[in-house]
Amino acid sequence: MTKKMSYHWHLRQIMATRDLYATSDLVPLLAERGIHLSREQVFRLVTQPPQRLSMDTLAALCDILDVRVDDLIEITVTHDQVTKTVNSHLAPTPAPTVRRSTIRRPQGL
Template sequence: MTKKMGYRWNLRKIMAERDMFATTDLVPLLAERGVHLSREQVFRLVTQPPQRLSMDTLAALCDILDVGVADLIEITVVSKQVRKAVGETGKAPAPTVRRSTIRRPEGL
């Protein structure tokens, strides 16, 4: 059985709920907590789910927004558990091969 996990990054939504719409508003608030990120880094942090995130940044965001980690990062199941039938190998079927014919336009 396989189960693939994912997550939903809720920073932008939580900021909007607190009437924080400019990503640059976070720059000085993070700096007050010892996290120094450029405007571009904060923009990416707000607009894209991060692949890596320091614990200092995560703790600072939780403090700034007065939320817990589970509010910022919502764990989801991307694909459900699938049981393989007896005899299944788990391999995808081979693609169908189609031959093509290249025809030149007349007069060339």
């Protein structure tokens, strides 16, 4: 059995509960806390789950929105059952077919 980790990013929903609908509203609030991100970076942070996030930025978001980390990030775990077959005879994959190529040069070269 294998575990697969995933997460849900709730920044946009939490912002809406605080009447913050424009992503650009976060730019000055983050800057007040020493986090200087462009409008485009903040837009991506709000609209897409981040793959990387600095602890300073995460702490600033929690302070601005008055939430805890687990309010912003919901971690989920799924268990995948790996089935193994004993003595299974799989058909071998056929070798790729070889085709001859002809290279033609343009006229005049």
